[in-house]
């Protein structure tokens with residue numbers, strides 16, 4: 466365990482078999498906090514997914530999520546920190562009570578990739594403390610602000626070098642962590658888009674160090690929409706691709722691009738690891754099942 470704690474790379478955990486993920490970044494010096502910076506991605510633990518209208522499609526998980534509530538997840542994260550603290554006390558710092566924030570102090574931030582209810586799930590998100598910072602794509606951020614629940618909701622901007630780089634994202638994120646969105650100009654609804662999660666392994670915010678990136682694209686993205694990654698400043702090296710295997714069509718429109726597209730994206734980005742997502746079976750009710758291909 467002590468050896469693993471020295472790795473600067475994050476730990477990725479699949480939380481619900483669908484497309485809810487946890488990324489745990491080791492704090493570089495963790496001067497005042499717990500050992501990991503915990504980023505929760507597209508949490509959907511409870512409730513239903515509604516496509517377009519509730520009379521058209523309602524979906525729920527066919528497989529019980531490993532984590533069934535925000536409170537469950539926060540308790541798991543607290544257990545991890547306590548175990549580390551007990552076994553590796555020279556390396557670990559437990560979170561002082563004075564630093565505790567809200568009712569889920571071990572969940573540091575939320576990332577939302579799409580505005581759809583299987584990614585931006587109000588039922589699950591409302592379980593979070595109001596102080597939990599939310600980073601969301603523009604349409605999702607607009608929806609979340611309408612709830613008047615969270616104090617900090619920031620848009621994830623489209624990645625368009627040379628005007629931006631991932632490091633000029635903003636607090637409350639640590640300076641060695643940033644997000645950027647990749648879209649295709651021909652995809653009006655941007656369902657086929659990606660969020661890049663970039664992190665600087667040197668954790669040096671003063672120097673423009675090259676970054677590694679996790680490319681998260683639960684519905685898939687065309688490979689030619691990713692060419693701008695090579696123009697990033699500081700440079701970005703894609704390490705992990707998170708992209709589904711199954712092709713899904715609704716009313717003739719392709720919603721999930723599937724494995725063949727995933728291969729093209731992996732070759733284009735050179736990502737060393739490919740992890741599947743959004744391939745789980747769900748229970749559909751109302752009329753949508755008649756339109757699925």
Ligand SMILES: [Zn+2]
Pocket residue numbers: 579581583584683684743
């Ligand atoms: Zn989805």
